[in-house]
Amino acid sequence: MRVQAHERATRGERLAERLRLQESLGHQAQESQSDTGRLLWLIDQSDGPAIEQRAQQTHTAFSFAGLILAVLGLLSGVALGSAVFYYDGRSPVNIIAVLGVFVVLQGALLLLAALAALPRAWARRLPGLEGVQEALRLASPGRLALLGARLLPQDLREALLAAIGRSGAHQRVYGRVQLWAILRWSQLYAVVLNLAAAATFVYLVSFSDLAFGWSTTLKIEPAQMHRIVHGVALPWSWNETLTPSLELVERSRYFRGTPFEPEQRGGWWPFVLAVMLVYGLLPRVIALLIASRRLQVATQKALVATPGASDLLCLLDGSDHARAEENGDTTASTAGDGLGPIGSGSVVIDWSRAAGSSVRAASLLGFEPARYEPAGGARSIGEDRDTVERIARSAGQAGVAVMVKLWEPPVIETTEFLKALRAAVSGGLPVRVVPVACDGDGRVVGETGVLLEQWRRRVSALGDPWTAVAQPVGLSPRRQEPADD
Amino acid sequence: MTDANRDNAAPVFAVVGHPNKGKSSIVATLARSSTVRIAPRPGTTTTADRYPVVIAGGPLYTLIDTPGFENARRALAWMREHDTTADQRGEVVRQFIREHGHDPAFSNEVELLRPIVDGAGILYVVDGSVPYSDEYEAEMEVLRWTGRPRMALINPIGPADYIDAWRSALDQYFSIVRVFNAVTAAFDKHVDLLRAFGELREAWAGPMSGAVTALEHDRAERRRRSARTIAEGLADMLTLTESRTLKREESSEPFREPLQEKLRGKLRQIERLTRRDVEKHYGYEGLEHDEAAASEDRKLLEGDLFSESSWVLFGLQKRHLVLAGAAGGAATGGVIDASVGGASILMGTIFGAVLGGGLGWYSAGRVAKIPTTSRWLGTAIGGKKLTCGPIRNVNFPFVVLGRARLHHAVIAGRNHAAREPITTNFTEADAGKLNPLSAEQTRRFSRLFARLGKARNDGGQLERLTDQLADAVAGLLGD
Structure with missing residues (x-):
């Protein structure tokens, strides 16, 4: 607290x-x-x-x-x-x-x-x-x-x-x-x-x-x-x-x-x-x-x-966004990018089983996602397309968190998915790429700083200020729990 | 090119995989090329680049460094949409390449698949230090569709170990799976791997076996050339002197230390040049030798030739020094005995051995003092000559030899994938144990060093002794 x-x-x-x-x-x-x-x-x-x-x-x-x-x-x-x-x-x-x-x-x-x-x-x-x-x-x-x-x-x-x-x-x-x-x-x-x-x-x-x-x-x-x-x-x-x-x-x-x-x-x-x-x-x-x-x-x-403008307008209106934060249980994994916090209303996409399950995703993120959707990995392109359509229909205003493996470099497949997601959801909906730094046993994999920079550079190249890379999760031992599957 | 033509040509292998999993490192090591671009960030390789391994004029095999898969699932989805029967899958892959040749979304896939459909074998590289993930399955499936011989290499880039999980998955897609660390693998591992390449296809067994033989011969030749270079450097160092002419009234004392320092500088320079030449023999040019930025283990190698630690670490131990001193003294005394036709009843040899042994005892762990003599040049010239060297210290050539052997071990054990400055894994304790010389070897080298020191004015003798020294050093430079 x-x-x-x-x-x-x-x-x-x-x-x-x-x-x-x-x-x-x-x-x-x-x-x-x-x-x-x-x-x-x-x-x-x-x-x-x-x-x-x-x-x-x-x-x-x-x-x-x-x-x-x-x-x-x-x-x-x-x-x-x-x-x-x-x-x-x-x-x-x-x-x-x-x-x-x-x-x-x-x-x-x-x-x-x-x-x-x-x-x-x-x-x-x-x-x-x-x-x-x-x-x-x-x-x-x-x-x-x-x-x-x-x-x-x-x-x-x-x-x-x-x-x-x-x-x-x-x-x-x-x-x-x-x-x-x-x-x-x-x-x-x-x-x-x-x-x-x-x-x-x-x-x-x-x-x-x-x-x-x-x-x-x-x-x-x-x-x-x-x-x-x-x-x-x-x-x-x-x-x-x-x-x-x-x-x-x-x-x-x-x-x-x-x-x-x-x-x-x-x-x-x-x-x-x-x-x-x-x-x-x-x-x-x-x-x-x-x-x-x-x-x-x-x-x-x-x-x-511009990301952050709504915060300012809220502040000017006297309806501080922080009030909304007080009502919801948000996580600390936000970066200073103006996209606001990832909170319990967020939809979570588990890209290529970075979290592995909804339970572990919740544990890593620190909140219960409104919806958990696997994507990427061994799933087919058609299944991913369906996932994007489902999210476009149901995503609220809280935004989308896409969990990815920090140690795997971003590839065209990932950025294409993010582009498809942006095209499907509203222009101002925050999409946060949340890198998972640890494996299923809670061991941190690779050199976090170098890997995070790769992700930031690639996501930044999308040219979408409403899509940004958040701080990695899974670095803190208290959040590391074994996968339940 | 038809399959028959391909069989007659040197085998070609495309090194493929996910981005940033060490493909370029594998190519650099197996192609023995420092020109392969290696970077810690993904996307460094954007085109398929060929690296033929050429020895004695002909290519033994060719490795192709390729960009990583970026869109494998989508490529596989396209291929599945166009699938007819299993025998046509290779053709579907070719069709994919034809239709997506200018599609930026598949530029990497096209670039890496093109050499494969042209007949290259597949070396699929994964990083064994990160967990296995099902996102790799699309890549492996695409490679299976090509129908080409393929093998998986687990290249553990980091310290973590997920090799077992990787092996379980890779066994399902590849007939051969090997663990190969591109940066640290020793030469025998390279040879094992090349033999395994030959197992991928019957037609490649002969060429790869020939390649292994050629590489082993090449390795022995590099070792022999290095031994010769080290021997020549030692001979130069053992016979080097530095002189200065002084006026009759000048005192030699102020010039003594600068002259000694000049000699030390030249000795250091000979050692540096010797090292550069050894590095060139192994295909390394321009390796970093920045002593100021050296790590602790590197300082062991980069430390000054005349530092006390260098003499403690690389010099002989006390009992060996006595032995070496005695052998060197006996060799010198023996020359006197021989010159008097045995009339001295071997007293020269005996005294020489005792004196040399005593000097050896005294010099243990001490940095060599440089002998400096001053000689009158005669009344006509009217001055005197101050001369430094050559260094007679019994331990000195053994320190030089020890340092040269360590340097050679580091260079010979280095792979072209390693891009950091020279490092050694030796500790101070290990340095002393590095290839300890037997008593017989100590005696042999002592005799050679002593005779070299005396042969500095006899070019023919110097050449013969250098040849003998090169043979002796070659015996020490094993893999």
Whole structure:
């Protein structure tokens, strides 16, 4: 009883700490108008007393990462502007190339970004789209932030990588948060790039004598070209000074190797600037705003789905979860993963006869399971499937404990079973993998620390924060009892 | 490849089993390869890698290290769904491989079954230090479906013993079940196991018997080369000197100790190089020799050549030293007797034996003092030469020999599955008992050592004596 009272006290302190922290970060988020404040709370919440410092470091690291992207965007924009508007007096700047870069290419890139952002449910309907999405996300400039992290001081770099790493390990809940964070970084990069390109253009127009013309191998007559230009200028058609006239289009046509008159062809620049702002910058600003909003929404959704959030909400509501613990006989085999305790309402799955019988399972776990189901081992795949279906129908809110042999390494068969179980039960139902450390005679088998790490790594790779490895049972002699079969 | 072709080729064995049960260790030991990746965590082996055992140009047999079963029950379920008759099960396994060649859920199963259906024998490895579990039955059943000759190896990785339970289960699936610890098994166990491989299939009996003979010859050759290396090292150490020229007015005293230390350093270096060469003879390169991190038992081997404990442990006992000293003295005195044509009526031999015996008594348990002499170089040069060595201490070569024998025993008894630094199971008490020399052996070595010390300026004699010493050392380096 004394142990249980101590655990409750510790748990209360932990929840109180979280509450204090949430308030602190809430203020911080409001002040900085940043979504990362909430994100930080999510990814750092179980890190104990040093969390505030780590959260601050992660926040700074995220800001630095954004700054790195902005600097890269700036450099890329200046380089792009200088390349597209390169003029040495021999050939004018080709309007066709300008339209290609700032209208066609920008539009295509934006379309790809939209494809990458499509919800999973939509992507599943089109065969192959998920693979394309994955490739697009890998190629996103937002990922440059991770490369840029190498430039950060060690503590900030570790904070950023830990945050990203943890998001990876909890892909199921944080997947969209991670996606929108990267997409937002991408849009930030693109906005700065377009601004820098436009600024470079204004600089070149102001301080040098640019000349524009158009030239193409395709059979396009001046009248057709004028129609194209007119079409492009539709968004600002109310302002005629921003749209080149047919006469200017006719006079601006040039052929390589023939002389041209640069002094008459500078009239294009208002049109070019409008193209850059409307087709290059504006869509990216809109995309940045959308990505920021989606990140905010994804963060809020992840907050609700994060293990431990219910504890916090209960605490905020004054209905402490600890009260429920007082009414039920829970075991001490809980870890600090936010999934809550394994208690008497839990369903127990005995994987490959790790416990061997319901009586021994109860002895090892320290409570009477609501239901005992054997699985794995010599049983057939069909029998396991039936087991999962039965549990899906009858599992309450207390969660599922899957007892496994600590000394046997986790294999695909085990993780596939856990995936099938998760797919069958509700998304937020805690599934605890409970390693059994001793054989039927109570003898501890193998090196517990190394073996436990194997299990944690493999289960963590499932990317499901509601499935976690608990502390091993069967290490304490008082719990070791011979198998009854 | 047809079965007939397979019969003519060197046998191939696929080492399979659950993840992290010591498959790679078994392969490393039996293929005598330190290149096999061994790690304490599962999933280190992801592809089937071939390790041919080649001696005298031709492969004797090939071992294939495979990734562990990850999804055996599901694979078996698929095979059962496609089962027709027992004679077609091998074909069902082939079909499974064809249909799941790119399925990540069965990548390990495909990788490990492919060499088996191509004709490899099966070595199924389990860990005898963890309890038997029925989850292994699907794996064993899948292997039975292949219809290939198979054998089970119980490899006890940890200290616990569940071997009996494993044997009871494995006997139902495998015609041969053996216990084989990949890290500690001695060479004769390797040979027994290879013979058992030959029992798996009639066509393999001849090649495996030939492989055993080749391996035994190879082992003897490695021992012979090691003995030669040790003898050469001893000869170098017994004849090594270190000199320095001083000016006429310089005192030799300040240079004496640094010169002696330099000589000791060179002697240590010769011992180190000798050990490296012995390790190379047994196929070990780059073994760790970090004295600072040495455990207590390892310090016994890694301890300094000139430490007192080394001399107490590896040196001869007092009565043997007297014997050795007397034999060495007699050999030296005998040379004098011979030079005077017997006129000394063997007094040289007698005095030499008494003097040598006395020196042996005196030197018991003492670290050798290095003789240092100073000699005038003549008026023309106008200086003097300070010379250290060679070491004449009766016990010194026996200490070197004792240490070399212990090192050889450790290396020869080591398996390629062992990846930790060199360790020995010898206690201090054991070290003294390690292959104790008989009186006859002590006399023989003493005579050889004494003559080697004197032959340092005679290349031909040195070579002959080194040959004799190599033969004598070879007689000591048994398995």
